[in-house]
Amino acid sequence: MEFDDYRKQPLFWNGIAMAVLTVAILPLLFLDTRTLLGTNVWIKPLKFSLSLGLYSFTTIWVLVKFLKDWKFNGRIQMVLTITALIEIVLITLQASRGEMSHFNVTNTWNQIVYSVMGTSISIFWFFHLWMSYQIFRKQSIPKSVKESLVWGLTIAGFGMIIGFFMTSPRPDQLEAMKQGIFQTSGSHNFGTGNPGGSLFFLGWDKKLGDMRVPHFFGMHVMQIFVFLSAYLLGKTNSNQNLVFVRLSGISFLIMNVVMVIQTLNGESVFYFNPLYTSIYGFCILMISICLFKLSSQPKEFHKEVIV
Template sequence: MSPVLRAPLGRVMRWHRPLMLMVASMLLLVVVSVAGLAFDDRVLLGAPVWLKPFKFAVSMAVYGTTLAWMLSLPHRGRRWTSGLATVFAVAGFVDTAIVAIQAARGTFSHFNKSTASAERVMQVIFGNGVLCIMLANLALAIILAVQRVHADRAMSRAIHTGLGLAVLGMALGFLIPAQGTAQTALTTGGERVLLSSGHSVGVPDGGPGLPLTQWSTTGGDLRIPHFVGLHGLQFMLIAALLLAALAARHPLLRDDRLRARLIGVAATSYTGLIALLIWQALRAQPLIRPDALTLAAAALLAALTTLAAVAVLKAGRVSDGNPPAAQQANLDGGRVG
């Protein structure tokens, strides 16, 4: 391995170890799930049994890596953040393992109301794991929100707002069982199981869905805002990186305070998008079939986002063209002399 690659890899390996071990296990599960998708033709509610473990593994690997990177940045309260991240890593590993185990058994990891003692234990562990993941993220967000965790203001704000969006996305996971409809379904072995709820709104789970995600194409689906919120952290970090890259070609964006304001606009708009997706799903409307009201709301959100971004940029230009009073006084003094 070249020294150029060895140095970054060495830094990554020194990131939060429990999180990186969890990420490694998720990457292994991705490989296992892909093999399962290729060679195991069993289905649950119309979806391949290994699709859910694949999606969970990819999501947890991405989120765990992002969290490990964030915790490698200088910040106060490292003992607390490290402990909370360990809770996240353990709970994430256990919950995803349950998803994989249930897939291998050909039965359901979510909403399974089977009277078998093993299934009841699985559901209790899984539910408590979800709660631990959300509470650990909430505590991390609170600890990091009161401090600047990156030298660049825009990136620091992206971390703060991104964590908040992720916590919101996780909390939306609790809305799913509250709105879903109970139904019975068959395991791959032909056993009829009662499911206490479902992900879809207005239609039963197991109907037509989008490729890969299996989000309903005939009714609303609360997994959509749940997913979008959960990965708001990655979106905000990418937005901050893109603004930093654009700053090399656009002098106005070299002010990290202006970029931080733009990140604030992006975070507000992203929150509006989550609200729009919740509203659409609760009206039993498929993502790919928005009605005129949904399209109008989306257009309004886009227009308000554009206006806010333009206002921030205009204010930045005015500030850039009018140096602070002390600096102006020095310039005037220089001209008099």
């Protein structure tokens, strides 16, 4: 695949823009010591630039490799690029102001920012699913490769929609709004009690439920399956490979769903619970076996052109 096929694509340059922003933010972590909720104000835009950059680069590979002839390819890239840029620009702007970008309804400006971000990410999610459906319909993709792509894109879509659990106002927030007090609407925290400390950089709570964990996990399982699909392009297209990919997809999806249930029950994914931890362990074992089996499959020595 020629580099020219990528550098002409909007989503590729969106990934480059996210990489540039990431590099620009890094020195600010040391030069700007302001904190928000106990965390440096620039941590959040840094996490989002990394996440959106990774999404952009993996998604553009999928679009160029498998959907190059799709008439809506360019349009869907533009929508994904514009909505991603809206998200990161507003997050970065709010960080520079020392304000929360999410859940912040303290004044009219912050309410507009929060509303626009919610709208843009909803549009982003819809077009992501549309692209996923086109991959599902594409008949010329080898079965095991398509299976991997569909699982990755579908679980990513599930991971994105999890975010809406965080946007629903809590009872105490609704009560405060009725009294004319506007502070926050929604939260990534679930459960009550004392926090159990947080993970370095990511900030996820180790004891109480934090919906950012399954949200992040679901979105970035996609990269695992995209890399797997690239690997499987050079392998024999067998039913055995198809089964192993499907079992991996089912295992990852089960993990993601269980993460959501555990979080809604007020427990962190990193908090030891015999039931949930056993499920995660079984799924990880199943995934490890499947990936090992897939990596030991013979190569297929012929060129295949996806049209």
